[in-house]
Amino acid sequence: MNFSRIISNAIRAVLVVFICTLLVVSNAFPAAAIGSSQSNPTEGDTRLDEIFRKSEEVTKADPLSMEETQRRANEGLNEVQGAADVNQMYRPEDAPQATTGKDQLQNVLERATGKK
Known part of the structure; x- marks a missing residue:
C-alpha cells in the first residue's frame, strides 16, 4: 500500500513538472514563425x-x-x-513563398508516410 502511494506521488510529480515545463516553453515561444521572413523593426506598421x-x-x-x-x-x-x-494590403499574390494550411498538412502527411 505504501509502495503504490509512493509510485502514485512520483508519477504525479513528474506530470506536474512536465506540464509546468510545457507552459513555460509555450509562453517563451508563443509565435515561433520559423519559416517566415523577418520584418524590419525600424519601419513600423504600414499606415x-x-x-x-x-x-x-x-x-x-x-x-x-x-x-x-x-x-x-x-x-x-x-x-x-x-x-x-x-494596394498597400497583403494578398496571396504578394506572398508567393507562403504556404496554405492545406499544403503544410499535406507535406507533413507525405513525410510521415514516406511518400516524399
Missing part, C-alpha cells in the same frame, strides 16, 4: 491613412442606409474602406 480617415468619418456620421451600405461595399473591400489603400 493605412485613407482607411483610418474614412473609418473616423463613418463613426462620426449617422448610420448608413441599406442601399448606401451596399453601394459602398460594391466599390471596394467593404462599405467603410472602399478601395482606399488597397
Whole structure:
C-alpha cells in the first residue's frame, strides 16, 4: 500500500513538472514563425491613412442606409474602406513563398508516410 502511494506521488510529480515545463516553453515561444521572413523593426506598421480617415468619418456620421451600405461595399473591400489603400494590403499574390494550411498538412502527411 505504501509502495503504490509512493509510485502514485512520483508519477504525479513528474506530470506536474512536465506540464509546468510545457507552459513555460509555450509562453517563451508563443509565435515561433520559423519559416517566415523577418520584418524590419525600424519601419513600423504600414499606415493605412485613407482607411483610418474614412473609418473616423463613418463613426462620426449617422448610420448608413441599406442601399448606401451596399453601394459602398460594391466599390471596394467593404462599405467603410472602399478601395482606399488597397494596394498597400497583403494578398496571396504578394506572398508567393507562403504556404496554405492545406499544403503544410499535406507535406507533413507525405513525410510521415514516406511518400516524399
